[in-house]
Amino acid sequence: MRLIFFIILSCILLHPLPGQCTQNEDEINWYHADFPPSNIICGKLKGTGHENHLECKLQKALPEYKHTNHTANYGRILKQMASTNSCCVTMMKTPDREKYIQFSEPVMLYLSNGVITLKSRVNLFKPYMDEQGFISINKLFQNSPMRMGISKGRRYGGAVDSIVDDNPDSDKLIVHYREDLLESLLKNIQAERSIDYAIGYPHELQWLILQGAVEDKFIFIPIREMPEYILSYVGCSKNRWGRKIISKINRIIDGHYEGEYKNKYQDYLPKHLIDLHERCVSKAFPANSK
Structure with missing residues (x-):
């Protein structure tokens, strides 16, 4: 019995219980x-x-x-x-x-996220925009067949997060798993593949255009249901x-x-x-x- 006790004790000491943190706290x-x-x-x-x-x-x-x-x-x-x-x-x-x-x-x-799409396709989005140039993301997602591109694990705030949380299995919600958060989504839109619009910040779009990562063919549309800032x-x-x-x-x-x-x-x-x-x-x- 004594031998068994020491074996069990050794296993506990050598193999910490799940959830124990062994990382250096410094x-x-x-x-x-x-x-x-x-x-x-x-x-x-x-x-x-x-x-x-x-x-x-x-x-x-x-x-x-x-x-x-x-x-x-x-x-x-x-x-x-x-x-x-x-x-x-x-x-x-x-x-x-x-x-x-x-x-x-x-x-x-940050100024809030908005809809980013090709300038050449903006007419498809105008039915969901008001006179001030803001778009209703709820009406766009619910009433149009167009597909939204988002990045895995990212939170966007306001109505966008509600749409993502409430429609995890929707065919109109395309999730990318790339480490870059917007560039691959915009390239997908530019190539007219599986995404019609992405959600992103205005400074993200500006950066990608200035760096030549994507062509200056995109437009940023503010979202009516989003807060002024995040x-x-x-x-x-x-x-x-x-x-x-x-x-x-x-x-x-x-x-x-x-x-x-x-x-x-x-x-x-x-x-x-x-x-x-x-x-x-x-x-x-x-x-x-x-």
Whole structure:
């Protein structure tokens, strides 16, 4: 019996129970998507995106930790954050994510996602647009045969997320699993394959056009049912370790929208939208909109 007891004890010690975390708590695994111009992970402008800037700022402000960077699609990022000690610089907060992600105070303000399609096909979308040029995403999805392209694991906010959540098996919802979040979707649209329109931010589209990744054949249409802007947050795994990291990050951020961070975002925003962004910043970050 004594021999059996020692065998069982050895197995427990050598093979931790499921869910036990054996990761070094002095290490932060930072996950980010290939999401230019927010995260620029290759080319001459590598590391110059506004999320790259904030990630670097936080890492320098937390010298007591070892920092390791990883690139993945949002589906994998969410899995890692649910199972390991991980952080992501800018994430949208949703009730589902709050179950396993500890969020910081707001760090970033994006103008909302919109519909992106070919200029040559805009007449197909006009029946669902109002006089101000906004489109009803609910009417478009429900009443047209056109197919929406989205990226796996990504959240878009507002009515778009409701459509995605309520119609997981719809033939009109095409999910891409690529690490890039928009480029492959637009190339699919450009080639007139399986997608008629994608959902994305205006600065994403502007970046891809300026870099020559896609042709200047696309149009951005704002969505009527979306909020004027979307706030994003730093997220870490929701456990004792993650709460400690987020507490430190909140002290570093101190309720401000850091100026260089904002400017780097506006560098790729269409010029006619910069004033709107400034007005939104003043509403969401009244203490500091510099």
